[in-house]
Amino acid sequence: MRSTAIAIDVNGQEQEALVRPATTLLALLRDQLGLTAAKRGCEQGGCGACCVLLDGKPVMSCLVPAMAVDGRSVRTLEGLAHGEELHPVQEAFLEEWATQCGFCTSGMIMTALALLEERPDPSRDEVVRALSGNVCRCTGYEAIIDAVMAAAGRMQAPMRQAAE
Numbered sequence: 001m002r003s004t005a006i007a008i009d010v011n012g013q014e015q016e017a018l019v020r021p022a023t024t025l026l027a028l029l030r031d032q033l034g035l036t037a038a039k040r041g042c043e044q045g046g047c048g049a050c051c052v053l054l055d056g057k058p059v060m061s062c063l064v065p066a067m068a069v070d071g072r073s074v075r076t077l078e079g080l081a082h083g084e085e086l087h088p089v090q091e092a093f094l095e096e097w098a099t100q101c102g103f104c105t106s107g108m109i110m111t112a113l114a115l116l117e118e119r120p121d122p123s124r125d126e127v128v129r130a131l132s133g134n135v136c137r138c139t140g141y142e143a144i145i146d147a148v149m150a151a152a153g154r155m156q157a158p159m160r161q162a163a164e
């Protein structure tokens, strides 16, 4: 089957790639672009380990055909930190001990980021609902939920300071 050339914005950088009809966004990121934060878990949409943001919305990248992202914008965990400076969601995950083996962490953080960008001050129930498609086999979830709540506070702090 013939490959098709696509161009996508990944973490603010224009990328070009040749993809086949069966190539998923996850495979494109990991195997062709070398961005391995999104994890290859179930590859059936059931674990959330592969979550990235597509035009700002969280998607399971294992279910998205790479051809469908031509001309669109993708954010992955690799794009969050600025040099040594972690994103507030990453900082909160570290401080709340919300990661153990780390396999789920990229997907958790990207799902949390999508929630917090749309809803900066979520309730705990809203966080639980937002993360319901992300599986963690290690932490028991409480620390992850704590981290997302803490991240909401961290992301709002600069806005509060500016308003004072």
Ligand code: FES
Binding pocket: 039, 040, 041, 042, 043, 044, 045, 046, 047, 048, 049, 050, 051, 060, 061, 062, 063
């Ligand atoms: S690897 Fe995509 S949802 Fe599990």
Ligand code: FES
Binding pocket: 098, 099, 100, 101, 102, 103, 104, 105, 135, 136, 137, 138, 139
């Ligand atoms: S930290 Fe191991 S699966 Fe979540």
